[in-house]
Amino acid sequence: xxxxxxxxxxxxxxxxxxxxxxxxxxxxxxxxxxxxxxxxxxxxxxxxxxxxxxxxxxxxxxxxxxxxxxxxxxxxxxxxxxxxxxxxxxxxxxxxxxxxxxxxxxxxxxxxxxxxxxxxxxxxxxxxxxxxxxxxxxxxxxxxxxxxxxxxxxxxxxxxxxxxxxxxxxxxxxxxxxxxxxxxxxxxxxxxxxxxxxxxxxxxxxxxxxxxxxxxxxxxxxxxxxxxxxxxxxxxxxxxxxxxxxxxxxxxxxxxxxxxxxxxxxxxxxxxxxxxxxxxxxxxxxxxxxxxxxxxxxxxxxxxxxxxxxxxxxxxxxxxxxxxx
Amino acid sequence: xxxxxxxxxxxxxxxxxxxxxxxxxxxxxxxxxxxxxxxxxxxxxxxxxxxxxxxxxxxxxxxxxxxxxxxxxxxxxxxxxxxxxxxxxxxxxxxxxxxxxxxxxxxxxxxxxxxxxxxxxxxxxxxxxxxxxxxxxxxxxxxxxxxxxxxxxxxxxxxxxxxxxxxxxxxxxxxxxxxxxxxxxxxxxxxxxxxxxxxxxxxxxxxxxxxxxxxxxxxxxxxxx
Numbered sequence: 296x297x298x299x300x301x302x303x304x305x306x307x308x309x310x311x312x313x314x315x316x317x318x319x320x321x322x323x324x325x326x327x328x329x330x331x332x333x334x335x336x337x338x339x340x341x342x343x344x345x346x347x348x349x350x351x352x353x354x355x356x357x358x359x360x361x362x363x364x365x366x367x368x369x370x371x372x373x374x375x376x377x378x379x380x381x382x383x384x385x386x387x388x389x390x391x392x393x394x395x396x397x398x399x400x401x402x403x404x405x406x407x408x409x410x411x412x413x414x415x416x417x418x419x420x421x422x423x424x425x426x427x428x429x430x431x432x433x434x435x436x437x438x439x440x441x442x443x444x445x446x447x448x449x450x451x452x453x454x455x456x457x458x459x460x461x462x463x464x465x466x467x468x469x470x471x472x473x474x475x476x477x478x479x480x481x482x483x484x485x486x487x488x489x490x491x492x493x494x495x496x497x498x499x500x501x502x503x504x505x506x507x508x509x510x511x512x513x514x515x516x517x518x519x520x521x522x523x524x525x526x527x528x529x530x531x532x533x534x535x536x537x538x539x540x541x542x543x544x545x546x547x548x549x550x551x552x553x554x555x556x557x558x559x560x561x562x563x564x565x566x567x568x569x570x571x572x573x574x575x576x577x578x579x580x581x582x583x584x585x586x587x588x589x590x591x592x593x594x595x596x597x598x599x600x601x602x603x604x605x606x607x608x609x610x611x612x613x614x615x616x617x618x619x620x
Numbered sequence: 621x622x623x624x625x626x627x628x629x630x631x632x633x634x635x636x637x638x639x640x641x642x643x644x645x646x647x648x649x650x651x652x653x654x655x656x657x658x659x660x661x662x663x664x665x666x667x668x669x670x671x672x673x674x675x676x677x678x679x680x681x682x683x684x685x686x687x688x689x690x691x692x693x694x695x696x697x698x699x700x701x702x703x704x705x706x707x708x709x710x711x712x713x714x715x716x717x718x719x720x721x722x723x724x725x726x727x728x729x730x731x732x733x734x735x736x737x738x739x740x741x742x743x744x745x746x747x748x749x750x751x752x753x754x755x756x757x758x759x760x761x762x763x764x765x766x767x768x769x770x771x772x773x774x775x776x777x778x779x780x781x782x783x784x785x786x787x788x789x790x791x792x793x794x795x796x797x798x799x800x801x802x803x804x805x806x807x808x809x810x811x812x813x814x815x816x817x818x819x820x821x822x823x824x825x826x827x828x829x830x831x832x833x834x835x836x837x838x839x840x841x842x843x844x845x
Contacts, residue, residue, distance in 0.1 A: 370746035376741060378735070
């Protein structure tokens, strides 16, 4: 658990972070999001003391970080930055091994862990270990950056706009990969971004900053989209917020009107032409409705290994909106 | 003009002088790196110090070598130990001063060209400043630093000949004697110059090869300037 207690960072006549109180639970992905200069990056860098707070205390599992030797603190926290910052003169494997070396691991252990991490990020040691960072694509470099940060298996990962400079298609894949990785490694991740969609997609919780270094709302993505705390938050979430909210609601979690029990919503007898798998979200269902000729979709469950599909229920636009409220 | 004839007659003498020349250059480069590299690191850290020290090193280069060697001999080395006042010591001392500028300048340029993101990553991962310097900054700047050493080496190889005027028995001796005689010996002058050039080119080439070998992934001289 990370706890900010009345943390302030002042620069001469400017306040970057203002009396911040924030609790980050272990194993959660917390997204710090806000406009440029709002203090989100300053907040992140105060955790590993790349920036020292002017006031207040930051505790990790109850220990004031100010009392821990700074290099020891940093070696126990993974750190990933936007420009990646791989060491260009070292091979991919050597880069991944950096923090292990700093922690004085022996060669065998380093080799084993490096192989394990490179498998985890999908760049197998045999093929990529001896390459230089320049020989990788931007997305591959960023994955190596993540592997390097995971080196000594820290409990915590700080990510400073790690996907900010990457093309949208690759970014999307890296985001999916981070979610997959997080299901395996279960780290406490503090992730800075200026992209609200990224925050909603990746975060267990989102801290949305005001421009002046305070937090406007700290909530789960669903809460944020359903109940913006202020006009500012609503404005930041933008026009598509309700549609985005539908993307957070799994079909499996709502009561879908059954196909046979009771009449289908429009009373029609023919089954809908578009089928949506139950593993999707209400947003997927809405997508299906929009491309369905009769404005209805069948929500189906496909039993494993069989060709057929069970129809769970039928949805139209009205039903989706009702379920999304 | 008979170079081969001159070589035949003066072979052993030329060999001694050439070895002295190589010795002077080697010692000079070694001492220049041990002084210039730390100064270059400081110059990269502080712009004020960097401008000051590079200004000083530039001024040193404007002092005529003959005057510099004699000044060092008369006013410094003579007081430390009179046996240091003649021959190779004042030559080496003067050359070390000349070599500072290219070495400091290149070290500074190379270190300042290291990508700030790489440095932030190093710091964020918990490297101490000295670890960052030794494991990241110096290795990355090495090709540029070597470029400075190369320049310095070629420069001092040529200027070392002036030391002959202070009784250093290097290739400058052959040239100086030939120039100074009432009937200048052109074969001797050209032989001496060719020997000096050969040493300079050999040193430059071997350093260039090393530079190319270690350049992978690092800052190249072209990228730094």
